[in-house]
Amino acid sequence: MVIAKAEWFKRKNGGFFSHKMPWQGIVYLIITVSVLLTGILISQDLIPNLIVIAAFLFLFTDAMNASLKSMDEREKQHYSIVMTNTAWGMIITMIIISIVLSNFNGIKANLSVLFIITAIVGGVISLVTRHKLERES
DSSP: OOSOOGGGGOOBOSSSSOOBOOHHHHHHHHHHHHHHHHHHHHOOSHHHHHHHHHHHHHHHHHHHHHHHHTOOHHHHHHHHHHHHHHHHHHHHHHHHHHHHHHHHTOTTTTHHHHHHHHHHHHHHHHHHHHHHHHHHO
């Protein structure tokens, strides 16, 4: 942890969709996302874009590290299961969508569709797995 502190990302559980994060964690995540969006909107040059991406990845990794340190053993186990299921679901989705797209127009023309569908499927798998794990415990 360089900037973020584990207390900023400690979740106060009040149900599945009501994870309440302290205001410091919310501000940190807003700044992290705004760095990326600002970099996308401001410049089309390679070097400034690389600097912005590096800054975003640094802040995001720092936040993830702090978030993981704030979890107890059960939360870490649930996180591990959710990430594994999400990764496998996204890999399978990418393979299936790539095969379908390559049979129609070629994969280069529809690469953005591949990424969007994969992200949506990953998000759905993550939510469903997390919901199932929360109901079981």
